[in-house]
Amino acid sequence: MPILEQGIATRLSRLLRSFSGEFRLDAPYRLKDPVYKCPPETKRAIMTEVGWPPLDMHPDDAAAGLRGQAFYLLWNFANCEERRQSGV
Numbered sequence: 001m002p003i004l005e006q007g008i009a010t011r012l013s014r015l016l017r018s019f020s021g022e023f024r025l026d027a028p029y030r031l032k033d034p035v036y037k038c039p040p041e042t043k044r045a046i047m048t049e050v051g052w053p054p055l056d057m058h059p060d061d062a063a064a065g066l067r068g069q070a071f072y073l074l075w076n077f078a079n080c081e082e083r084r085q086s087g088v
Helices: 008-016 021-036 040-050 066-078 081-086
Strands: none
Touching: 008 021, 008 040, 021 040, 021 066, 040 066
């Protein structure tokens, strides 16, 4: 998948650690759509690349909207195609 092969997930995970609130907000927004329908093994590889620490929220992030974007990114990680097809 290009997001892994071309190092896009790595670059976006760096932006999640940025001092710039704008970059921290944009990174999960850019990650959440490709993650939505990718296979579970790709989701695991992307999450390994991103890690949990950059998704920890800071008090100033709430105003920037990062909490909402991080929530939707995590939702897309948790949302599996197999579960949707089986009705779970």
